[in-house]
Amino acid sequence: MIALEDGVLxxxxxxxxxxxxxxxxxxxxxxxxxATNEGRSVLYxxxxxxxxxxxxxxxAIASEASRRWPDTRVAxxxxxxxxxxxxxxxVVAAAAPHRVEAFAACRYAIDALKSEVPIWKKEVWSDGxxxxxxxxxxxxxxx
Amino acid sequence: xxxxxxxxAYFREAAxxxxxxxxLVHGATVDDAWRALGERHERLAGHTPAPAVNRRVVPGGxxxxxxxxxxxxxxxxxG
Numbered sequence: 352m353i354a355l356e357d358g359v360l361x362x363x364x365x366x367x368x369x370x371x372x373x374x375x376x377x378x379x380x381x382x383x384x385x386a387t388n389e390g391r392s393v394l395y396x397x398x399x400x401x402x403x404x405x406x407x408x409x410x411a412i413a414s415e416a417s418r419r420w421p422d423t424r425v426a427x428x429x430x431x432x433x434x435x436x437x438x439x440x441x442v443v444a445a446a447a448p449h450r451v452e453a454f455a456a457c458r459y460a461i462d463a464l465k466s467e468v469p470i471w472k473k474e475v476w477s478d479g480x481x482x483x484x485x486x487x488x489x490x491x492x493x494x
Numbered sequence: 495x496x497x498x499x500x501x502x503a504y505f506r507e508a509a510x511x512x513x514x515x516x517x518l519v520h521g522a523t524v525d526d527a528w529r530a531l532g533e534r535h536e537r538l539a540g541h542t543p544a545p546a547v548n549r550r551v552v553p554g555g556x557x558x559x560x561x562x563x564x565x566x567x568x569x570x571x572x573g
Contacts (some may be wrong), residue, residue: 471503472570
């Protein structure tokens with residue numbers, strides 16, 4: 352499962368898309384909106400994506416994870432639009448025969464998502480907002 | 495030649511548009527397109543995007559073709 356969704360995420364559905372009797376380890380990461388960032392109180396985040404590119408980049412990350420850790424399946428779902436404090440903004444689930452590969456693939460996938468997928472978050476406070484600036488994606492990054 | 499430009503997040507707000515067209519000379523590069531965009535939308539000038547042509551991140555010296563979709567991505571912040 353590789354998707355962008357406009358509503359509340361269902362982490363169990365993401366897990367269900369990769370789990371199986373061959374997978375002794377299932378590692379799931381959930382990104383949650385924090386109440387404060389850099390000393391400021393956050394009201395909510397607004398997520399925006401270049402949808403037509405975000406999906407293939409996420410698929411490339413999942414494929415690369417399976418290449419690096421054979422027999423591993425990775426699912427990634429990111430929420431778009433307004434996400435409130437305490438809500439889940441992203442779910443990454445990795446299923447593998449053993450826990451070492453499951454943890455490694457899950458970690459790789461969320462790290463790669465955060466540095467390469469064209470998704471942006473705008474942080475909104477009571478007295479203003481700003482677009483959070485992370486990594487500038489590079490040519491050929493996902494290999 | 496004509497390319498379709500996509501802007502997002504901070505760049506979309508600074509330019510006031512998320513999609514626009516650019517007329518460029520044959521042989522123009524991605525960097526040329528960004529410069530042309532900066533002349534039309536002053537608030538973009540001085541920023542460095544990650545350019546993506548037809549949904550792939552490319553170096554700024556990449557030569558464009560008629561009909562290409564060129565997206566200028568601010569630093570990403572998903573997750």
